[in-house]
Amino acid sequence: MRKRKNFKLEMNIEKEIGQDTVLILPDYDENGCLNSVIYHTDGMIKVESKPFDLIDTNLRFRGSSMRGAVEGSSAILGKLNKNPVIIDRDKGIILLPSKSAILDDCVWLSLQHIMECFSLEGNQTKVTLSNGSSIVLAGSKKSIQRRMEKAYELQFKMEAQKRIFDNGRVISENAYHLVKQAGQVNYEHQVE
Known part of the structure; x- marks a missing residue:
């Protein structure tokens, strides 16, 4: 994982990864700086942030981090080379990387927007997306489908x-009242 010296949470609506986010592409500007293009179901937006950092910011905004998401994924699935990342469990937002997440040319796909994969010549795969768009990625159809299977798992x-x-939660029918008496260090449990 990358280490950052001074992390400052800078989140705005343009950087949000939501249910309408289809994929995140790396994109170099005219000065050679790595940025991101976020494709949504209804368009795209360029963001001055590396894809890895953009995802990390979204996770931190939700109370996690890229490191935590990858470690959580590894704890559930076992150590993988290209872990899927849960951005928001309640909304079903899961991103899967096209290759290792630390590589600058990694493309991130939203699991819920992947419709179908087709093998192409030259070890490439065409991925069709929920909004009728598509992207051609380096790698075999089998490897991309394996990452999808891991994300579904x-x-x-x-x-x-x-x-x-x-x-597993049991709702108790017994109410209780907690009181800390003056001069005491612990609360007392009193059943009503």
């Missing part, structure tokens, strides 16, 4: 964990 396991946790 991550989504399924996260939902299963949530269901287990939610169903």
Whole structure:
């Protein structure tokens, strides 16, 4: 993972990765600086931030980080070379990288917007997207589908964990009242 010296959370609506985000492309400006192009279902926007940093900012804005998301993904799926990343579990926003996330030419695809993959000559794959667009990526159809399968597995396991946790809660019919008496260090539990 990349290390950053002075992280400053700068988030705005233009940088938001949401349910309408289809993919994030690396894009070099005229000065050779790496930026991002975020493609949404209804258009695109250029952002002065590297894709890795853009995703990290979105995760930090939601109370996580790229490191935390990758470690969480690895804990659930096992150590992978190209981990999918959950941006927002409740909204089902999961991004999968076209290659290693630390490479500057990594393209990030939103799992919910991938419709189909087709093999092309020269070890390339055409990915059709939910808005009728498509992108041609380096790599075999099999490798991209494997990353999609891992992203679906991550989504399924996260939902299963949530269901287990939610169903495991027992709602007590006994109310209680907690009081800390003057001069005491602990609260006392009093059943009503």
